Every structure is written in C-alpha cells, then in structure tokens.
Amino acid sequence: MNEAPVQRPPGASGEIAFHDACTQCGDCARACPEEIIMRDKEGLPVLSFANGECTFCNACIDACEPGALNAELPWLWRAQVANTCLSDQGVHCRTCQDFCDARAIGFQLKPGGLADMSLDRDSCTGCGACIAPCPVGAITLVQIKPETEARPC
Ligand code: SF4
Ligand code: SF4
Ligand code: SF4
Structure with missing residues (x-):
C-alpha cells in the first residue's frame, strides 16, 4: 500500500530528492513565523496545520542554506472535505x-x-487555514x- 504524501514546507521537491538535500538543521522551522513546521519521526520538516496556516511568505525557503527548498516549485496541495x-x-x-x-x-x-x-x-x-x-x-x-x-x- 502506498503511503500518503507528506506535507513538506513549500519548495520541497519529491521525497527522495528532499531526503537527500535536507540536512535536518531545523532552520526552516525556526524561520517560520506561523510556527507550522514540525519534525517527522525521521527528523525531517513536515507541516502541521493544527495551529496555523501557511502564508506562503517563503521565510522557510530563504532560511534553507542547503537549498532543499526551492521557490520555483509550485505548492501542489489543495483542501478536500x-x-x-x-x-x-x-x-x-x-x-x-x-x-x-x-x-x-x-x-x-x-x-x-x-x-x-x-x-x-x-x-x-492550499493555505490550510480552514483545517484547524x-x-x-x-x-x-x-x-x-x-x-x-x-x-x-
Ligand atoms: S512559507 Fe512561511 S508560513 Fe509557510 S511554512 Fe514557510 S515560513 Fe511557514
Ligand atoms: S467547518 Fe463546518 S462546514 Fe466547514 S468542513 Fe467543517 S463541518 Fe463542514
Ligand atoms: S479552502 Fe480556503 S482556507 Fe482552506 S486551504 Fe483552501 S484557500 Fe485555504
């Protein structure tokens, strides 16, 4: 059975490439003014909309020195009810x-x-404001x- 796709921060590429590029430094999470970037069980950044939404401010992308987040990549998430x-x-x-x-x-x-x-x-x-x-x-x-x-x- 395929696992559900994970909501990485904006600008993340596919899972394999993201695993390779992300150093798990946590800079994206510290930069996020909405505090919606958490860590998954592997330590990689993952979004949680339990307490906030993404404003697409790109602060996480700007903070990512290893370049694991790319502002050119589209946000491919939309709400479903x-x-x-x-x-x-x-x-x-x-x-x-x-x-x-x-x-x-x-x-x-x-x-x-x-x-x-x-x-x-x-x-x-796909901002996630409606979820919480x-x-x-x-x-x-x-x-x-x-x-x-x-x-x-
Ligand atoms: S784009 Fe801004 S609000 Fe969205 S996850 Fe990145 S830092 Fe947080
Ligand atoms: S907030 Fe109310 S109307 Fe909107 S999806 Fe939830 S139950 Fe439905
Ligand atoms: S339905 Fe509206 S609030 Fe919910 S994710 Fe889409 S744009 Fe954001």
Missing part, C-alpha cells in the same frame, strides 16, 4: 468559510435553512497533479 462535514449531516456550520481568505468555500442554500458546502479547487490556495477551525476535522490537504497546476496560486 470529507463527508463528515456537518453541513452534510444536516447541521448548520459555516466555520471554515470564515477562515478562507481566498473565498474558495461556498454554501448553497437548500430547503429547511440548511446549506450544502462547496469548495472551489481553482480558488483554493473545522469542529469535526473534516478538512485535509491533498496533493494535486502538477499538470493540473495551470496557473499560479
């Missing part, structure tokens, strides 16, 4: 929408005062294929 979303269960909730500066999250009203949530992948920047506020943990980031990256975020 599971069917545990409260609006799918007939419960009123629009929490995630309040945190989405990109306005990628919308709701279509339906009879009874409830609404269906929709997420526009083309507008989503969701009361049922319904939002994750998933990797899109590079060829679908038709325009910059």
Whole structure:
C-alpha cells in the first residue's frame, strides 16, 4: 500500500530528492513565523496545520542554506472535505468559510435553512487555514497533479 504524501514546507521537491538535500538543521522551522513546521519521526520538516496556516511568505525557503527548498516549485496541495462535514449531516456550520481568505468555500442554500458546502479547487490556495477551525476535522490537504497546476496560486 502506498503511503500518503507528506506535507513538506513549500519548495520541497519529491521525497527522495528532499531526503537527500535536507540536512535536518531545523532552520526552516525556526524561520517560520506561523510556527507550522514540525519534525517527522525521521527528523525531517513536515507541516502541521493544527495551529496555523501557511502564508506562503517563503521565510522557510530563504532560511534553507542547503537549498532543499526551492521557490520555483509550485505548492501542489489543495483542501478536500470529507463527508463528515456537518453541513452534510444536516447541521448548520459555516466555520471554515470564515477562515478562507481566498473565498474558495461556498454554501448553497437548500430547503429547511440548511446549506450544502462547496469548495472551489481553482480558488483554493492550499493555505490550510480552514483545517484547524473545522469542529469535526473534516478538512485535509491533498496533493494535486502538477499538470493540473495551470496557473499560479
Ligand atoms: S512559507 Fe512561511 S508560513 Fe509557510 S511554512 Fe514557510 S515560513 Fe511557514
Ligand atoms: S467547518 Fe467543517 S463541518 Fe463546518 S462546514 Fe466547514 S468542513 Fe463542514
Ligand atoms: S486551504 Fe485555504 S484557500 Fe483552501 S479552502 Fe482552506 S482556507 Fe480556503
């Protein structure tokens, strides 16, 4: 079974190349103003959206002296919503929408005062701001294929 892709900091290349290039110095994590860069069990940097979002400030890339992070590489993560979303269960909730500066999250009203949530992948920047506020943990980031990256975020 294939392991799920890991959310490395912006600018990370493929896993094999990143393992080779990253010295595990921790400079990226220290540079991140949002404090969302943690270490995985191997000591490599990995993002956690439990307490914050990525602002794409590139501070981690600038801090990476070994060059394991490259500003030219696109961010290939976008939000995905599971069917545990409260609006799918007939419960009123629009929490995630309040945190989405990109306005990628919308709701279509339906009879009874409830609404269906929709997420526009083309507008989503993959910042992760919607993940922590969701009361049922319904939002994750998933990797899109590079060829679908038709325009910059
Ligand atoms: S781009 Fe900025 S906010 Fe995002 S992980 Fe790097 S340092 Fe943190
Ligand atoms: S915050 Fe979570 S439960 Fe609420 S609408 Fe958004 S995805 Fe659904
Ligand atoms: S990841 Fe960011 S841009 Fe995408 S839906 Fe969530 S808050 Fe909006």
